[in-house]
Amino acid sequence: MTVPTPSDRHVPVMLDRVVALLAPALQHPGAVLVDATLGLGGHSEAFLERCPEAHLIGLDRDPAALRLAGERLAPYAGRTTFVHAVYDELPRVLDELDVPAIDGILFDLGVSSMQLDEADRGFAYAQDAPLDMRMDSTAPTTAADILNTYSAADLARILFQYGEEKFSRKIADRIVRAREAEPFTNSARLSELVRDAIPQAARRTGGHPAKRTFQALRIEVNGELEVLRRALPAAVASLALHGRIVVMSYHSLEDRITKQTLAAGAKSDVPDDLPVIPAGHEPFLKLLTRGAERPTEDEVAANPRAASARVRAATRVREKGLVA
Numbered sequence: 001m002t003v004p005t006p007s008d009r010h011v012p013v014m015l016d017r018v019v020a021l022l023a024p025a026l027q028h029p030g031a032v033l034v035d036a037t038l039g040l041g042g043h044s045e046a047f048l049e050r051c052p053e054a055h056l057i058g059l060d061r062d063p064a065a066l067r068l069a070g071e072r073l074a075p076y077a078g079r080t081t082f083v084h085a086v087y088d089e090l091p092r093v094l095d096e097l098d099v100p101a102i103d104g105i106l107f108d109l110g111v112s113s114m115q116l117d118e119a120d121r122g123f124a125y126a127q128d129a130p131l132d133m134r135m136d137s138t139a140p141t142t143a144a145d146i147l148n149t150y151s152a153a154d155l156a157r158i159l160f161q162y163g164e165e166k167f168s169r170k171i172a173d174r175i176v177r178a179r180e181a182e183p184f185t186n187s188a189r190l191s192e193l194v195r196d197a198i199p200q201a202a203r204r205t206g207g208h209p210a211k212r213t214f215q216a217l218r219i220e221v222n223g224e225l226e227v228l229r230r231a232l233p234a235a236v237a238s239l240a241l242h243g244r245i246v247v248m249s250y251h252s253l254e255d256r257i258t259k260q261t262l263a264a265g266a267k268s269d270v271p272d273d274l275p276v277i278p279a280g281h282e283p284f285l286k287l288l289t290r291g292a293e294r295p296t297e298d299e300v301a302a303n304p305r306a307a308s309a310r311v312r313a314a315t316r317v318r319e320k321g322l323v324a
């Protein structure tokens, strides 16, 4: 049997573009790059190779990812520091490492192919597994806890908002009815319930009918959007002058949070009709991407996971004026 290596298990998305956006900030002695979502270390490996003066701080909330990335990046020992953390803990992590400012930070959001492939973690709708979905298995709430305890209204809200599921109310009502007979434990029962709740005509489009429900539960289990809302301003605040931030999202709500955070920094905080911007109120970011950049058709054909990727980037142009 061949054991898959990390590079077989997760193909880094928009790799060359991400490196081109961040590398200009990392080509000097002592440059520090934070990979906030280390995963299997695919992007980080390219940075360590192409930016020989940079030191990497790699964060992940999943201890399994940290272990595999650590093995992959062993040839760069001495230029790497790995930390088990949720990325909104960045200020504390930098404090503990005595790093006052960073030159680059990458967020490649969502789950890795490794997490989707490990059936027993319950991320995948196509395999029967315990309904877990925690990226960090020491976290308290699983997908089963949410299904078995949330009200129908709360379930419908998360399915609609995080899964963009048109039949959210129908599915939520069925979940509540089904759990009265027996609590949810496994993914196959949920997949089947969702398929049955969706009208036949709607089942033909949009991929597997349970895909949106599973995505919504994963986002809720891991508090993904609240964490991102806290993390991005903190990341921008940690950037040194000319430091760069790159964010790759896979969901419209992630992309909206990113767009708003970067746009707020790229705009002065005084009213538009003031003739002169007072000192200290100039924008502190400059956008490096026009709107969101997308992968090429060739990349999507080779790596379907790239299909929904959107990249935004900015650079710090003023030292003071931290975001709230």
Ligand SMILES: C[S@@+](CC[C@H](N)C(=O)[O-])C[C@H]1O[C@@H](n2cnc3c(N)ncnc32)[C@H](O)[C@@H]1O
Binding pocket: 010, 011, 012, 013, 036, 037, 038, 039, 040, 041, 042, 043, 044, 059, 060, 061, 062, 065, 085, 086, 087, 088, 108, 109, 110, 111, 112, 113, 135, 227
């Ligand atoms: C898409 S993968 C990253 C893949 C990586 N860029 C590569 O090339 O191998 C996302 C990773 O981020 C981690 N992650 C997701 N949300 C996180 C958070 N809030 N804090 C820390 N890590 C997070 C996941 O556990 C996963 O390993």
